[in-house]
Amino acid sequence: AVGFNQDSHPELFAWCASDSGIYHSWRNLSDNTWGNWTQLKGDQGFSGSPAVASDTSGALVVVAGTASGHVRWTSQNDSLGIVGWNDWQDLPWPVEDFYSDPCIARNGDGVLEVFAWAAAGGAIVGNVQSGQQGSSPWGSWSYIGPTAGGNYIPMSSPPMVGVNEDGTLELFAVNEAGQLLHIRQNSGNHAGIPFNWDGCQWSPVVAESAA
Numbered sequence: 249a250v251g252f253n254q255d256s257h258p259e260l261f262a263w264c265a266s267d268s269g270i271y272h273s274w275r276n277l278s279d280n281t282w283g284n285w286t287q288l289k290g291d292q293g294f295s296g297s298p299a300v301a302s303d304t305s306g307a308l309v310v311v312a313g314t315a316s317g318h319v320r321w322t323s324q325n326d327s328l329g330i331v332g333w334n335d336w337q338d339l340p341w342p343v344e345d346f347y348s349d350p351c352i353a354r355n356g357d358g359v360l361e362v363f364a365w366a367a368a369g370g371a372i373v374g375n376v377q378s379g380q381q382g383s384s385p386w387g388s389w390s391y392i393g394p395t396a397g398g399n400y401i402p403m404s405s406p407p408m409v410g411v412n413e414d415g416t417l418e419l420f421a422v423n424e425a426g427q428l429l430h431i432r433q434n435s436g437n438h439a440g441i442p443f444n445w446d447g448c449q450w451s452p453v454v455a456e457s458a459a
Contacts, residue, residue: 254306296348317345356415
């Protein structure tokens with residue numbers, strides 16, 4: 249995964265299979281050289297690729313899945329006058345575990361949302377940060393796109409997320425029949441209604457042609 253810092257220099261994040269840590273490296277703008285890979289805050293036990301997004305101030309937030317089925321996160325801080333990283337923390341843990349490779353993006357309200365693939369049943373679930381700062385607490389997990397009957401669509405792949413021009417987030421995942429589905433969230437408004445997934449439904453990216 250790659251993120252861009254406040255001064256526009258890129259920073260790479262990757263999972264190391266040999267020690268299960270998350271590593272990062274960044275490019276120096278002065279000479280365009282890359283620094284050495286270093287482990288991000290020293291934690292291990294991760295099981296797949298990290299994802300990164302920036303908050304409204306430009307601080308980076310990284311999420312990654314663990315071998316124990318959790319999603320962990322860390323964010324940049326400059327409390328000492330230089331950019332550093334907060335310690336890894338678990339996002340709130342629901343009843344079911346997660347598969348690896350969560351994704352993260354910032355919606356049109358300036359708030360980060362993280363999405364994951366639930367190991368029990370294969371649903372896609374999401375969690376919204378409580379504020380625009382990357383260090384803000386996270387809320388509770390909720391199903392994305394339940395049907396009218398309250399059931400969820402089981403998926404066979406982790407989600408991917410994109411940001412539309414109007415700030416709405418759009419998720420993509422493959423269902424158990426092998427179809428690529430997508431779902432687009434509702435935009436907020438000036439009356440105080442935030443960006444949300446209420447009533448949103450999964451649908452095929454490409455409709456099936458008639459036989």
